[in-house]
Amino acid sequence: MADLTPSTVTYRDAVADGIARELRRDPTVVCLGEDIGKAGGVFKTTVGLYDEFGAERIWDTPISEQAIMGAAMGAAMTGMRPVAEIMFSDFLACCWDYLANEIPKARYMTGGQVTVPLVVRTANGGGLGFGAQHSQSVENWTLTVPGLKIVAPSNPSDVVGLMASAIRSDDPVVFFEHKGLFASKGEAAPPGHVVPLGQARVAREGSDVTVVALAATVPLALSAADELSGEGISLEVIDLRCLIPLDMATVFRSLEKTSRLIVVEENPYQGGWGATVASIVADEGFEMLDAPVRRLAAENVPLPFADALEQRVIPTVDKLVEAVRRLTSY
């Protein structure tokens, strides 16, 4: 008898699967980064790629983040579709010039003469006790720069589908893989799975409060929704999937139902992406609201090492549950 249960895979394996699918279909796709070849990546997110595609497609680099980004950019401008790995997203600061000044601006400042179809993959986020320089959620850094598309998947199927769109995009894409999700499991992506950029997903339907989440805050919000359903509070959880393009239409559709919004983001409150979502809702959806927009973000301190301290700083299920209770009683 055929097994009708969808197979499950880890988020980690989905990363390699998503890249491999594109390497198979497009000979111009090429990968570069530190330890991504025979070693399979420090997070094991490129396991199997070197064996299948060889040294001509999977390139190990020195610890030279600027050279990685510059090489990816130069190759992207000349006919390739590079997928560059920056091991930890904190290290984007080492090559920030390329994300702030070069990659997003090359097309614009040349009057459209060049295109830069590349993907920068990077392991983002906390919760693993890696301390202040290896735990940050820095998706808000990239949000400050017009000209970058920003992807942050929350589950294995989306990893594959969004990876396909990111690699096929003629625009530069920063692809945040959440470290805290690597071991999580979910449904495997079907063959040919593609998730368009800029299309949010309603991860759970509800009627009382809209929770807008991204990457690791999606399962966090779903756990909070489970807990609150026992109290008769119904959360609608929206997985944004992308920060640019930003799917506010899905957020507004949800607010028409709930009239209450809480944004849960792992980057710091100061300058976090939730502020952009909140300001758009304030500008364009004020009349839809029955309560102030709330943001649950990381505290405005560096990420501490100790588990108890780190949990104090970043969003947790308990904090979200408490914030929703306060919001519903407004």
Place this chain on the structure above:
Amino acid sequence: MTEGTIERVATSTLLGWYEQMAVIRGTEQAAHDLFMRGLVKGTTHLAAGHEAVAVGASAALRPDDYVFATYRGHHHAIARGASPEGCLAELMQKATGVCKAKGGSMHLTQADHGMLGSYAIVGAHLPMAGGAAWSAKLRGTTQVAVAFFGDGATNIGAFHEALNLAAVWKLPVIFVCENNRYMEYTPIGAVTAVPNPAADRAAANGMPGVLVDGNDLIAVHDTMGSAVQRARAGDGPTVVEALTYRHFGHSRTDPATYRPAEEVEEWMARDPLIVARRTLLEFGATEADVDAADGRAADIVAAASQAAQAAPAADPDEAFTDVWADGGCAWRT
């Protein structure tokens, strides 16, 4: 022809290169004059004095090779086929500018001639040139990539990262330093641990470093020719350090008073156009031949300046094009 040597160019070819240098010089002078008349805004970093580097190097390249330049890049854009009119129009914020008036002086680009941009963050484009060379290698072409940069760029991290990676991956790339002795206002020697800021760093990254007189068109061409041959043959990257001098200050607002008068005088006597004229006469051209080239160049620049001045200003709505590959700028769905 033996390996590592370049055949002597024909006199007529050399005369064409000379004329191109004269066009660049005239365009730089025009840019300066238009700025003084208030018609060029922002800033300029003029390359007058550096013409032999651009033209000599460009002459050693194929049309399908790649060039990356800096904010001092007018000469490279023109040497690679950008029109003086398009460049001056860009400086004057005109719709007909090479970058639709969205780049300006520091970002002149002519991608359809392989001139993939002028970059204004010091050193950032060296890794990009490596990437273009890597792409050529991956696609199995024999194209090469060239990064032109100033002496100041040799002290930034991207320079060192780019050289190491290019050597490790044996990339067909040539790193050409235009050493004009001043990083901006400070003498490069005062802030650099080695006498030849680019060439002396080559060995540490496993590649040859060659010094060349950057005001000698033939010397630049021949040195670049050898480096390009080496790159095309799959033998890897080369650093070429071309010694040259700026005729203007670092940028529009810099009168360059920090340069000793005798140093300026010595270098002005070695103006690359004077050197090239001397070479042409040695090659059998007449003074009249060279004067005629100067005359043609002056006509080209005058016509370019007039046309650029007459061109329509950039449409403000152009600000909302060319962010994404679909031509638009939408950031929400």
